[in-house]
Amino acid sequence: xxxxxxxxxxxxxxxxxxxxxxxxxxxxxxxxxxxxxxxxxxxxxxxxxxxxxxxxxxxxxxxxxxxxxxxxxxxxxxxxxxxxxxxxxxxxxxxxxxxxxxxxxxxxxxxxxxxxxxxxxxxxxxxxxxxxxxxxxxxxxxxxxxxxxxxxxxxxxxxxxxxxxxxxxxx
Amino acid sequence: xxxxxxxxxxxxxxxxxxxxxxxxxxxxxxxxxxxxxxxxxxxxxxxxxxxxxxxxxxxxxxxxxxxxxxxxxxxxxxxxxxxxxxxxxxxxxxxxxxxxxxxxxxxxxxxxxxxxxxxxxxxxxxxxxxxxxxxxxxxxxxxxxxxxxxxxxxxxxxxxxxxxxxxxxxx
DNA sequence: TATTGTTATACTCTATAACTATA
DNA sequence: TATAGTTATAGAGTATAACAATA
Numbered sequence: 001x002x003x004x005x006x007x008x009x010x011x012x013x014x015x016x017x018x019x020x021x022x023x024x025x026x027x028x029x030x031x032x033x034x035x036x037x038x039x040x041x042x043x044x045x046x047x048x049x050x051x052x053x054x055x056x057x058x059x060x061x062x063x064x065x066x067x068x069x070x071x072x073x074x075x076x077x078x079x080x081x082x083x084x085x086x087x088x089x090x091x092x093x094x095x096x097x098x099x100x101x102x103x104x105x106x107x108x109x110x111x112x113x114x115x116x117x118x119x120x121x122x123x124x125x126x127x128x129x130x131x132x133x134x135x136x137x138x139x140x141x142x143x144x145x146x147x148x149x150x151x152x153x154x155x156x157x158x159x160x161x162x163x164x165x166x167x168x169x170x171x
Numbered sequence: 172x173x174x175x176x177x178x179x180x181x182x183x184x185x186x187x188x189x190x191x192x193x194x195x196x197x198x199x200x201x202x203x204x205x206x207x208x209x210x211x212x213x214x215x216x217x218x219x220x221x222x223x224x225x226x227x228x229x230x231x232x233x234x235x236x237x238x239x240x241x242x243x244x245x246x247x248x249x250x251x252x253x254x255x256x257x258x259x260x261x262x263x264x265x266x267x268x269x270x271x272x273x274x275x276x277x278x279x280x281x282x283x284x285x286x287x288x289x290x291x292x293x294x295x296x297x298x299x300x301x302x303x304x305x306x307x308x309x310x311x312x313x314x315x316x317x318x319x320x321x322x323x324x325x326x327x328x329x330x331x332x333x334x335x336x337x338x339x340x341x342x
Numbered sequence: 343t344a345t346t347g348t349t350a351t352a353c354t355c356t357a358t359a360a361c362t363a364t365a
Numbered sequence: 366t367a368t369a370g371t372t373a374t375a376g377a378g379t380a381t382a383a384c385a386a387t388a
Contacts, residue, residue, distance in 0.1 A: 031251060032253055032258075035245065035249045035251050036249065037242050037246060038337075039333075040242075041317065041321055041333055041336065042226075042238075043242055044333065044336045046224070047262075047340040048336060048339040048340040049219075049220040050263040051340070051342065052213045052216050053217070056213060067213075068378095071214055074208040075206050075208060078206045080202060080203055080205070080206050082202075082203055084346075086202070092218055092221045092222070093379090094379065094381090095346080095347070095348085096348075096349080096379090097379070099349085116346095119345090119387080120386080120387060120388085121346040121347070122346055122387095123347070146212065149339070150212055152338060152342055153335055153339070162210075162215065164324055165216065165219060166209075166210075167324070168215075168222070168320070168321075168323065169214075169219040170204070171320060255369070256370085265356065266371085267358090267371075267372075268355080268357095269370090270370070270371060284370095290365075290369075291365085292362095292364045292365070292368070293369055294369080294370070344387105345386100345388070346388095347385090348386105349384080350381100350382090350384105351380100351383105352381085352382105353378100353380075353381100354378080354379070355378065356375100356376080356377070356378085357374100357375085357376080357377090358375085358376100359372100359374090359375105360373085361371080362370085362371080362372105363369085363371105364367105365366100365369095
């Protein structure tokens with residue numbers, strides 16, 4: 001999964017979890033949060049993402065979409081007219097993965113490839129009308145699904161948290 | 172990858188990116204950040220995690236470790252004496268994946284399985300002496316590698332950011 | 343000579359179901 | 366009847382190298 005550890009000793013949650021005696025079995029895997037890696041930022045990132053992904057998948061499943069396709073369609077549905085290369089860089093996926101993702105969406109009539117007038121090697125990916133519709137619909141679904149989760153963050157911290165997350169994602 | 176979008180229109184970075192005319196080609200895939208999904212928390216989470224993972228892998232590679240194995244070994248090297256089931260839940264991995272991860276580490280003499288006195292079906296995973304050493308060494312490596320990245324977060328926000336991330340990871 | 347999209351291929355990861363031994 | 370670990374297997378995701386067209 002992933003790692004990195006703050007050297008500091010165990011704070012908050014830890015103390016709450018350990019009762020005086022026999023705290024070995026009763027709570028699921030919660031006891032492990034007292035472990036150093038339970039504080040490891042990269043591990044937290046990985047776990048939060050794992051939860052996020054599985055939420056996404058179940059939210060999008062009914063629309064025949066998956067997380068990847070959703071992001072790609074989202075960009076294609078904007079007025080950005082991204083090149084496959086740009087999608088590869090932005091979505092952090094291999095160019096060849098982009099190809100098969102697009103092939104899929106294209107066969108379903110959701111996007112199409114257009115020649116890039118500036119560079120005849122390149123192709124820009126744009127959403128069809130149907131693609132626009134699905135992009136919108138699936139976005140609504142996802143927003144709804146994730147709102148519940150992110151509302152767990154105190155209102156006053158939310159904006160700042162996303163800002164920082166963005167700076168990490170951009171780095 | 173993943174998603175969720177703040178309905179709000181484009182803030183900060185967006186305005187900065189778009190110049191008056193022809194902003195189509197010159198900057199890599201940076202233009203796509205103005206897209207709605209560039210603000211999507213779940214997407215940011217996914218991308219940040221992707222970057223984190225690849226940092227991890229290159230930091231741990233020289234020690235013959237990968238991110239997953241590292242987390243597992245980290246828990247096994249603590250005094251938590253986790254059961255395989257607990258590891259599965261904690262690391263958000265399928266029980267069968269835990270098996271092969273442990274098989275691997277066991278063959279390398281880094282961990283061993285011990286019977287759980289409380290439940291004869293279960294096995295607890297503990298690090299050997301060699302495992303302890305490697306856990307420590309690899310942790311040092313990872314901390315060093317990630318410190319550079321996380322120091323990108325302003326000192327005064329860092330603690331709070333990790334707290335929130337933890338709450339999401341625990342949810 | 344380098345880059346874009348593409349194909350093919352091999353490899354890792356993930357998800358599922360079935361089995362055993364205990365509970 | 367349910368749960369812990371295990372095995373086998375199939376499917377999805379990932380990484381690599383090579384190729385044609387264009388820069």
